[in-house]
Every structure is written in structure tokens, then in C-alpha cells.
Amino acid sequence: MAELKGWRDIPIGGLILEPGCAESYETGSWRTFRPVRDEEKCIHCLRCWIFCPDSSILVEDGKVVGFDYDHCKGCGICAFECPKKCTAITMVLESEVR
């Protein structure tokens, strides 16, 4: 994360002057749990991608390829929405993964 700036060095009024810069704010550090996907069980229905509030399901050519762990906040919606017959996504404690 970038070094914190002083009051003189930031735009006034809380304005954000750079379009699309949310991408550079890495909220992944907020996670307590992270989603882990079992490739064998995944049917690439893309429900997780549809419901993810942080656009953190990575999809290529219509197939799930991974998670954007820089931005995933570990909300668990992907694991919840993954069809019960698949349960391809499990939420694992960050502390156990790191």
C-alpha cells in the first residue's frame, strides 16, 4: 500500500481525480477467509463470477481460472452461490494459507 499523504498533498473535498483508480486500492488485505476452488468440482457455471461484488473471480474464455486475491475481501458469496451439487469453493482461514 502506498505511503499515506499529508493534508496538503491530497485533492480537496475528498475528490478522486483519477478515473478507475479503485483497482489500485488493494482491499485483499482486509480478508479473514479466502475462497479456494477445487478445479475438479467446478462446472464453470460462472455463478460465482456473477455474484462477486468485487469483480474478483477471474474468467478467461468462459472458464473460471482463479481469484483476484489483491481485491477479494473474503465475503464468501462465491462459496455460498456455488451450486450445492458442486461445492467447488470453500472458505479457508487466511492465517492457515499464509
Added chain:
Amino acid sequence: MAVKFDRVALTGNEAAAEALRQVDPDVAAVYPITPQTELMHKFAQFVYDGDIQTELVCVESEHSAMSATVGAAAAGARAITATSANGLALMWEIVYIAASLRLPIVMPVVNRALSGPLNIHCDHSDSMGARDAGWIQLFSENAQEVYDNTIQAFRIGEHPDVLLPVMVTLDGFILSHTTEVVDVTEDDAVKRFIGEYKPHYTLLDPEHPITVGPLDLQDYYMEHKRQQAEAIDNSPKVIEQVAKEFAELTGRQYGFFEDYMLDDADYVLICLGSTGGTAKSAVDSLRDDGHKAGLLKLRVFRPFPVELIANTLKDRKAVAVMDKSATFGGLGGPVFNEVRSALYGKSTAPIVNYIYGLGGRGINTTQICSIGMDIIEGRTDTLVRYFGVRE
């Protein structure tokens, strides 16, 4: 100073509407409330008659009025609204937002008591209630000052070192509905004085897309508030500069306060708004009786001119601060607190508080004289008094 003017009879509301007509703001989002209603009625008539090009938006509440005004201002428009009392209270959260977004909105506030009980008459509880919101607050003694303050407000708020919204206050009914003589400067001169609006930012520039009003976490909120403090601390020199230019335009001088017989005064009365007129008569009366009394009629309440007040009042024998609003559970009213705070360490003279005129209760020359006589004759043991309340 060959600028032409018309000498006309206007109410305070009409005087504000006339100033706003001359400014011809881009957007006005409006909602009625007594005693402001006629201000916007008059302004709406100008729009309807095609005198001005303002986009008038009739919204469903004051919260919406300020919201729409903020939205318009964020889109780069010169935007205004007007309200009173509970209308100001209803828009309270957005009032703070207007200041924090650094939008130079100008809003006449027709001072009226906050409910309850429900009261439509004049006191300063509404404007004082918003004193921490970060707006510049100007108080007007008469219709001329209402007109003059409204015009100056745009220049003050829009200055690049300031970029803050400005509340121009006028006493409900006493000023808003009373006809007085006003010198109205010719339209072109006012237009030139106001100048073209160059917004600091706009949502409507596709070349420079911005986000307005995003979230701040614990790590940046305080820095943004520090910026706001800097902005309002920059405003005194701008207020002075604008007043100087306004004097060149009209011949009328403005400062942070008007001093009436203050130079050699031992005993000083302080008040805001229309009471100033009555207080001047009281000072005349006290002087006729041989007392060295004077009046400090405060015009700029925010930013509070701390040093100026301290330097002006430090060598007096006693000061009586008249507050037309109360702060429950605090030590006296808002003006009293600020004056006393400014004088701390600078003066050991008695400073006392008279809370008066709540809910539009009148105050006359005789009564103000009695306040003067209290401090002249040393009856200053009671720090805070509710003046004129029936026991």
C-alpha cells in the same frame, strides 16, 4: 464610482431575490418555508417572466433542495437555495456535505426559531445550529445589508483560496417581511462584480472524469477536515478584499462587524442582525445620559474574527453579549461563548450574556438600555441571563 443605482422599497426577502436575480445563477432548487417562502416566490417570478435563465427545480423537501443544489454545484453550476429553521434542520446532513465537497453554494437563511414548540418567528437558533458545518455565515441588519451580503457572498465563496458555501442570514419577519429602502446597483455592474463562474471542478467533463463524495476511512478523513479548516481560515482576507471592492462599487463599507460609537466606549453591547438597529438607538440614548456605551454589531459569525474581537474589546470596562439563541446545557449562548473565548487571557473585565428574543420575542430600545445600564452599574454577577422571561 459612476455606477448607477435605483433607490427602491423592498422587503428583506425581495432584496435577496433581487440580488439573486442580478446574479442569475445556473440552478436554484427550492422548497418553501415560512418566512423564506416569499423570497423564492419572488425569485420564481423572475424565472417565470424570463428575466433570468436560472433552472428552477421545485423539489419535495429541504433535504432534496440542498441535495439538488449540491448535485448541480458538483456538476459545475452556480447553484443556490434558501430556507429557514426546520427547513435548515431537515437539510442538515447535506449542509455539512456541501461544505466538505467545497462547493461555493450561496444560501439565504431567513432566521426563524427551531421547533418546538412550533414557532415561525425570528431567532438565530437555526443558523447557530449549523455553525459547525463549515459554512461562512454573514448576518444582516437591514434589507440593504441583505442585498449587499448576498452579492458579496458569491465572490467570497467562489474565491479559489476559499471554495466554501456561504449562508447569508436575515431575520425572519423583522427583515424578510418589512419594507425598507434599498439602493439596488445596476444589473451590469453587479454582473461584472460577480464575474463569470469558473467552477473548481465538474462532474460533467468527460476529458477529466472524477469521483465526488467517495468514502474516506480512518486514515484520511481528518486530513480532509484539516483542509476545510484551512479554507475557512483563508476566508477572512477574502472577505476583506471583496468588501473593499464592493465599497469601490457602491460606496458602502463592510467588515467583520460594524462599530457604532465603539472607539471610546467603556461599555460594549454585542449583537447580530436586526437587533443592531435597535441597539444603535439604545447606545444613542445611553450616550445622551452621559455613559460611554458602544455597539459591536457582528456581521461575520463564521469565520469568527477571534483576533479582531480580542483586540477591539480587550481594554473595555464591561461587555454584554446578546444572543438570540440558546445553547442548552452550555454556558450561555453561542456568541457569548465565542467572544468570551476570544477574550480569555486578554481581559479580566466582566463579560456577561443576555439570551433574548427567542421565538421572535421583541426587544426594544428601553430594554437594551437596561442591559447597558446593568453593565454600566456593575450588575454583572450573573453570567447568563434569560432576558425578559416571565418567572
